[in-house]
Amino acid sequence: MLTILFDGIAYGMVLFVLACGLSVTMGLMNFVNLAHGAFAMLGGYVTVLLMQRLGLPFLASLPAAFLAAALAGIVLERLVYRPMYAKSHLDQVMFSIGLVFMAVAGTDWLLGSSQQIIQLPPWLQGRFYVFGVGIGYYRLFVIGICGLLAVTLQWGFAKTRFGSRLRAAVDDARVARGLGIPVNRLFALTFALGSGLAGLGGALGIELMGLDPTFPLKFMIYFLIVVTVGGTSTITGPFLAAMLLGVADVMGKYLVPQAGAFIIYTLMVILLLLRPEGLFARART
Amino acid sequence: MSGTALEQRVRHSLRRARRWHPAELAFWLFAAASFVLFPTRFLILNEIAILALFALSLDLILGYAGIVSLGHAAFLGMGAYSAGLFAKFVTADPLAGLAFGMATSALLGLLTSPLVLRGTDLTRLMITLGVALILYEVANSLSWLTGGADGLQGITMAPIFGTFDFDIFGRTAYLYSLSVLFILFLIARRIVNSPFCLSLRGIRDNQLRAAASGVPIPWRLAAIYALSAAYAGAAGALLAQTTQFVSLDVFDFHRSADLMLVLIIGGAGYLYGGLIGAIAFKFLQDAIATFTPQYWMFWIGLFLVLFVLGGRELIHGAIKALVARFPKRRASS
Numbered sequence: 001m002l003t004i005l006f007d008g009i010a011y012g013m014v015l016f017v018l019a020c021g022l023s024v025t026m027g028l029m030n031f032v033n034l035a036h037g038a039f040a041m042l043g044g045y046v047t048v049l050l051m052q053r054l055g056l057p058f059l060a061s062l063p064a065a066f067l068a069a070a071l072a073g074i075v076l077e078r079l080v081y082r083p084m085y086a087k088s089h090l091d092q093v094m095f096s097i098g099l100v101f102m103a104v105a106g107t108d109w110l111l112g113s114s115q116q117i118i119q120l121p122p123w124l125q126g127r128f129y130v131f132g133v134g135i136g137y138y139r140l141f142v143i144g145i146c147g148l149l150a151v152t153l154q155w156g157f158a159k160t161r162f163g164s165r166l167r168a169a170v171d172d173a174r175v176a177r178g179l180g181i182p183v184n185r186l187f188a189l190t191f192a193l194g195s196g197l198a199g200l201g202g203a204l205g206i207e208l209m210g211l212d213p214t215f216p217l218k219f220m221i222y223f224l225i226v227v228t229v230g231g232t233s234t235i236t237g238p239f240l241a242a243m244l245l246g247v248a249d250v251m252g253k254y255l256v257p258q259a260g261a262f263i264i265y266t267l268m269v270i271l272l273l274l275r276p277e278g279l280f281a282r283a284r285t
Numbered sequence: 286m287s288g289t290a291l292e293q294r295v296r297h298s299l300r301r302a303r304r305w306h307p308a309e310l311a312f313w314l315f316a317a318a319s320f321v322l323f324p325t326r327f328l329i330l331n332e333i334a335i336l337a338l339f340a341l342s343l344d345l346i347l348g349y350a351g352i353v354s355l356g357h358a359a360f361l362g363m364g365a366y367s368a369g370l371f372a373k374f375v376t377a378d379p380l381a382g383l384a385f386g387m388a389t390s391a392l393l394g395l396l397t398s399p400l401v402l403r404g405t406d407l408t409r410l411m412i413t414l415g416v417a418l419i420l421y422e423v424a425n426s427l428s429w430l431t432g433g434a435d436g437l438q439g440i441t442m443a444p445i446f447g448t449f450d451f452d453i454f455g456r457t458a459y460l461y462s463l464s465v466l467f468i469l470f471l472i473a474r475r476i477v478n479s480p481f482c483l484s485l486r487g488i489r490d491n492q493l494r495a496a497a498s499g500v501p502i503p504w505r506l507a508a509i510y511a512l513s514a515a516y517a518g519a520a521g522a523l524l525a526q527t528t529q530f531v532s533l534d535v536f537d538f539h540r541s542a543d544l545m546l547v548l549i550i551g552g553a554g555y556l557y558g559g560l561i562g563a564i565a566f567k568f569l570q571d572a573i574a575t576f577t578p579q580y581w582m583f584w585i586g587l588f589l590v591l592f593v594l595g596g597r598e599l600i601h602g603a604i605k606a607l608v609a610r611f612p613k614r615r616a617s618s
Binding site: 032080083084087088089090091093094095097098099100101102103104105106108109217221224225228258261262265266268269272273 | 353355400403404406407408410411412414415416418419422423426538542545546549579580581582583584585586587588589590592593594595
């Protein structure tokens with residue numbers, strides 16, 4: 001039982017890293033980016049390719065996954081995302097679904113539709129037992145990294161100059177510009193950071209979630225749940241939502257496997273009904 | 286005094302909107318002529334008619350009431366499965382099955398309408414998506430009833446009115462779908478030119494103002510949502526009956542996404558948008574699928590991106606120019 005809980009937490013942690021980038025673009029920049037999963041998939045495939053084709057170690061490929069996705073984020077933000085900022089949510093949804101479809105079919109064409117697997121280094125394999133609770137080394141590693149990221153992000157948004165500038169730019173872009181804050185560059189950087197985190201999450205998640213070309217579609221709903229349920233004004237909201245979702249999903253799959261993904265969808269609908277603005281969000285004006 | 290004058294003006298303008306534009310007549314004449322013009326393409330024509338009906342249903346809530354939905358496949362699937370099961374276990378009469386499919390979908394729409402009445406567009410997108418996904422999982426896990434991943438097989442249909450048998454060329458199927466589409470279109474046309482729909486547009490444009498002028502917003506939205514669900518259910522029922530097969534695919538996310546694309550191509554809020562979009566979409570799909578069947582998804586994505594980024598105005602401009610060519614004698618009277 002506690003083992004399941006532990007697995008759920010690890011899963012939730014990866015979800016958090018995957019989704020927190022989206023909570024930045026969607027929450028802070030108010031842009032509905034359903035294509036977020038495509039950046040995650042990119043990170044995952046970069047890891048797979050680096051490890052399989054170039055024989056790079058797992059740890060070395062993680063930063064590469066982050067960088068590749070961040071770079072893709074910068075380029076796409078410049079080229080196609082920026083004109084979309086001013087359009088309606090529906091347009092943004094259609095636009096980003098289009099990107100997802102292209103990413104899914106394009107990856108299928110380039111790399112085939114089969115599930116990708118990676119070989120973890122030996123020290124990350126296996127598990128040990130503490131008071132009867134089975135703890136996988138890899139899951140512990142994931143929890144460590146993601147926990148560290150969560151703390152860093154929270155600190156970054158709350159305490160640094162970058163964070164306060166970003167919050168100012170989001171609250172009132174015009175005034176922020178007037179104060180000499182480079183709003184466009186700030187948004188581009190934030191977008192890149194969010195995409196990079198997605199890429200890193202995708203790389204970390206290969207072992208836990210699997211990786212194939214349908215990844216962006218399959219997990220789109222999970223990211224969206226994390227963001228909409230968690231609210232977007234803080235890092236803690238999505239973090240708690242990701243934990244809740246991860247644990248609920250893993251428990252559901254272990255305990256009532258025939259229900260499939262039914263549990264998390266129902267959870268989302270109920271939570272959204274109770275709190276349409278998200279669990280921890282302040283109301284939008 | 287001014288109230289009655291206003292009322293008369295509203296009535297007058299509604300009556301004028303109800304009149305048939307020559308372009309509309311031409312459209313339906315062409316649809317009827319398609320029997321003779323494309324005798325070998327009944328199968329795809331049937332698909333177009335069903336997709337058009339499905340798009341019409343989304344247009345009713347999106348174009349007229351401003352409710353966004355990413356999960357309209359929920360109602361398509363509901364209609365398809367209930368019509369399929371109805372044919373299997375109750376009676377093989379197509380019209381009864383169609384009515385049953387519409388009724389169950391309308392009921393589902395009514396039951397889920399409280400979900401879409403709250404929150405922002407974003408919450409609505411998420412909740413409608415969630416409902417469709419839940420139904421997908423339900424249909425998947427009730428495999429003793431729905432056949433699960435194998436689909437619902439063994440549906441046989443009785444002839445329509447006891448005389449018109451479904452043939453393998455899809456001639457009857459197309460006639461049937463097109464007739465249903467036309468009849469439901471007439472009803473939708475009557476509805477969108479009614480005071481009821483005027484109040485919906487009021488809600489769409491400014492909820493606060495509509496509420497202030499005494500429009501019972503939740504009831505109106507629930508009514509149009511259920512109606513739209515019934516239309517989608519009819520599309521699903523037609524799909525089940527004419528293909529004599531239902532699979533989990535009807536609940537799939539790509540159904541809802543394709544539908545959005547159809548409406549985006551055709552334009553929302555004037556009923557013909559869905560119909561024209563469906564025709565364009567199917568021919569596009571057919572054309573692309575012949576040279577790259579596997580990666581159709583890539584092209585659909587590219588079209589979506591380009592449309593939203595700026596191609597939409599071009600297409601709609603072309604359609605408007607086409608419509609404007611027809612003389613507008615009636616409008617001046």
